[in-house]
Amino acid sequence: MKQRILLFIFLGALVQVNAQKNYNTNKFKQLNEELPTPNVYRTASGAPGAQYWQQRADYQIEVKLDEDAQTISGNETITYYNNSPDKLTYLWVQLDQNVRATTSDSYKIRQNSIGDSISFDELKNLVPWFDGGFKIEKVTDTKGTDLPYVINKTMMRIDLAQPLVPNGAYSFKVKWNYNINNRDEVGGRSGYEYFEDENNSIYTIAQFYPRMAVYSDVQGWQNKQFLGRGEFTVPFGNFDVKITVPADHVVAATGELQNSSNNLTPTQIDRFNKAKTADKPTLIITEEEARQNEKGRSADLKTWHFKAENVRDYGWASSRKFIWDAQGMKFGDRTVMGMSYYPKEGNPLWGRYSTEAVLQTLETYSRHTFDYPYPVAISVNSKSIGMEYPMICFNFGRSEPDGTYTERMKYGMIGVIIHEVGHNYFPMIVNSDERQWTWMDEGLNTFLQYLTEQDFERGYPSRRGEPRNIVGYMKGDKASISPIMTNSESIHQFGNNAYGKPATALNILRETVMGRDLFDFAFKTYAQRWMFKHPTPADFFRSMEDASAVDLDWFWRGWFYTTDHVDISIDEVKWLKVAENLPGTTKGIDREKRDGEAKSISDIRNNESGYKTRTERDSTLIDFYSNYDPYKKTPYDDVRFSKQTKGYTDQEIAALSDVRNFYQISFSNIGGLVMPIIVQFTFEDGSTEIHDIPAEIWKMGDETVTKVFVTEKEVTNVLLDPYQQTADVNVDNNTWPARHQLTRFELYKSKRMKSTNPMQRARGAEMEKPIED
Incomplete structure (x- = not known):
């Protein structure tokens, strides 16, 4: 009896363990354990x-650019408002410039190796040589009394004599300076680009002032060290900034200029006012005027005074090389100025496309979130960077000396402008924690970038967003892939993980899982709930479900918490035919040749929407590449096959009144990521029919499922995911009868080539020739 009892206990425990194991690995398990408990x-x-509460920090900043010494010096007064229910005994200030200090951990944690040879640039990277980082000269209260402070790498703690109580405010002053980094030599999100032939520079300046860290209900102080990748977490506040630069410089900055008459000529002011109602970008400073400006070098100084309200950060740019154009855009009774600043090296690309891309970004993003609330949106040209700040961003894009440019440069430039201007919405307004969750701003922003690019030009060659574009990453070695829900500093394949995969996931949600109407309403709800606030991943996940009545826990779990990929296969198709004649006959059926790739589901719906892209509304934006197609389409070979049949008795056939075809299809989930099953049938008469099966078909077993489809006509072909909208990594197993995809490879010459771009070749430029060594 004792042995029998022990056996029952063992069997009971085994059943419980198996049940717990199945629950823990179930693809449709709810996210309750992963998400924080809701609260007040x-x-x-x-x-x-x-x-809900959040802190605030206001800044009064005076900063000076020394062009000869390549330094920034400044002093600021920070007023910090404690809106939390907690007493604060110290404050944390971010010193992000310290990432370039010679003692920075960013150098220490960098992995290195040396082969048989090493370049000078590689050698420089082995030993920190640039004297970067803040030099903190003084920290005092408003009366000038020194405050005790401790600098821990990229963070500075200020110890308060008395606790800062709830609803209290505290002001203090900081004086500092630092050496500006040459981006060509040191890199970095901000810095200067030097033009040796002219002895000129373009300065794109950010993280230039000590700034408050965020204190929140989620984790208290966000004082995670800045190591270079995880970006910035900062509170909202008002900025009053005075920027002193050489008198012949032009300054672009976050906020509105307060002293135009001191810094702009009457002609420039008149042009700016006309630009407010112009129907095309209007030049405030022409290329001819900029060329003249860059010939001199003033020894005098001027101060530009800007104010910005309710922004989380600040950036500015300065140069005597700038061409400047602008155009107004109406939001109700407000006029927002889209503007671009760029050197002659940026033309003709920048003069033609930059401000147009800015305005298209404001148009598309506002339609999907909220009206752009700030007075200006600025795009500044820099050599090789794309970086964002409130109302201003720095973007690459240069033409060849002869005025031509490659297709890649054109669309890459427009794309980066859209992306960086789009960051005004995420995270500058919907203010997520970039230091912790890169995907919350980069992924959401890349998704909206994709929508904006398609609004700019039909068939725009978007780099990210389409499911087929993420396939290579998804099917890669899992040892070098991280879940999206991974801290910013620990991500493998940063671009694919934080930009591409979440953007693709949102596109799939919109087009395949939820549908555009439900998705767009839920996404806008999230954006409007959290504008000018600090959301977390849980706030996003919950808002999307709350506003749509769609249970998406399975989707968040698979796409954001695992490294599973999509690979659904058609394992078997059984045809069960009920007809007047006995089944069992087989015949060969010719299949029509397929030419080119399947159309994108987004393209199909965009074409059906009636929406006109910017290039369709303005034919002057159409250039050589707008209709350029470098690819030749190759048709697939005909495939012959036989139908599979199953016989019925005469009595069984006679008992059925209508003529139907039954197709029993077995599917396998090879990749592990559950997704909707989208099946397209092609019939004998050439017509097609698509069946959308929700992902919940896998809820009782996520490895194999079987589904019977009933059709009136006979099927000649079954295709899984016909528009490649689920990021299925292996399309070879998506077809019945089996069909293998055509693989293309490229032949190339071994000699180094001096290449010309298609615009140059179209103009009759010299064809490619080997470079003589």
Whole structure:
């Protein structure tokens, strides 16, 4: 009896373990354990709670650019408002410039190796040589009394004599300076680009001032060290900034210029006012005027005074090389100025496309989120960088000396402008924690970038967003792939993980899982709930479900918490035919040749929407590449096959009144990531029919499922995911009868080539020739 009891206990425990194992590995397990418990600050619906709070920091900054010494010096007064229910005994200030200090951990944690040879640039990277980082001269209260402070790498703690109580405010002053980095030599998100022939520079300046860290209900102080990748987490506030630069410089900055008459000529002011109502970008400073400006070098100084309200950060640019154009865009009774600043090296690309891309970004993003709330949106040209700040961003894009440019440069430039201007929405307004979750700003922004690019020009060659574009990453070695829900500093394949995969996931949600109407309403709800606030991943996940009535826990779990990929296969198709004649006959059926790739589901729906792209509304934006197609399409060979049949008795056939075809299809989930099953049938008469099966078909077993489809006509071909909208990594197993995809490879000459771009060749430029050594 004792042995029998022990056996029952063992069997019971085994059943419980197996049940627990199945529950823990179930693809449709709810996310409750992964998400934080809702509270009075953040609700279960994903909205801010009744007692939600956030801190605020206001800045008065005076900063000076020394062009000869290549230094920045400044002093600031920070007023910090404690809106939390907590007493604060110290404050944390971010010193992001310290990432370039010679003692920075960013150098220490960098992996290195040396082969048989090493270049000078590689050698420089082995030993920190640039004297970067803040030199903090003084930290005082408003009366000038020194405050005790401790610098821990990229963070500075200021110890308060008395606790800062709830609803209290505290002001203090910081004086500092630092050496500006040459981006060509040192790299970095901000710095200067030097033009040796002219002895001129373009300065794109950010992270130039000590700034407050975020204190929140989620984790207290966000004082995670800045190592270079995880970007910035900063509170909102008002900025009053005075920027002193050489008198012949032109300055672009976050906010509105307060002293135009001191820095702009009457002609420039008149042009700017006319640009407010212009229907095309209007030049404030022409290329001819900029060329003249860059010939001199003033020894005098001027101060540009800007103010910005309710922004989380600040950036500015300065140069005597700038061409400047602008155009107004109406939002109700407000006029927002889209503007671009660029050197002659950026033309003709920048003069033609930059401000147009800025305005298209404001148009598309506002339609999907909220009206752009700031007075200006600025795009500044720099050599090889794309970086964002409130109302201003720095973007690459240069033409060849002869005025031509490659297709890649054109669309890459427009894309980066859209992306960086788009960051005004995420994270500058929907202010997520970039230091912790890169995907919350980069992924969401890349998704909206994709929508904006398609609004700019039909068939725009978007780099990210289409499911087929993420396939190579998804099917890669899992040892070098991280879940999206990974801290910014620990991500493998940063671009694919934080930009491409979440953007693709959102596109799949919109086009395949939820549908455009439900998705767009939910996404806009999230954006409007959290504008000018600090959302977390849980707030996004919950808002999307709350506003759509679609259970998406399975989707978040698979796409954001695992490294599974999509690979659904058609394993078997059985045809069960009910007809007047006995089944069992087989015949060969010719299949029509397929030419080119399947159309994108987004393209199909965009074409059906009636929306006109910017290039369709303005034919002057159409250039050589707008209709350029470098690819030749190769048709697939005909495939012959036989139908599979199953016989019925005469009595069984006679018992059925209508003529139907039954197709029993077995599917396998090879990749592990559950997704909807989208099946396209092609019939004998050439017509097609698509069946969309929700992902929940896998809920009782995520490895294999079987589904019977009933059709009136006979099927000649079954195709899984016909528009490649699920990021299925292996399309070879998506077809019945089996069909293998055509693989193309490229032949090339071994000699180094001096290449010309298609615009040059179209103009009759010299064809490619080997470079003589």
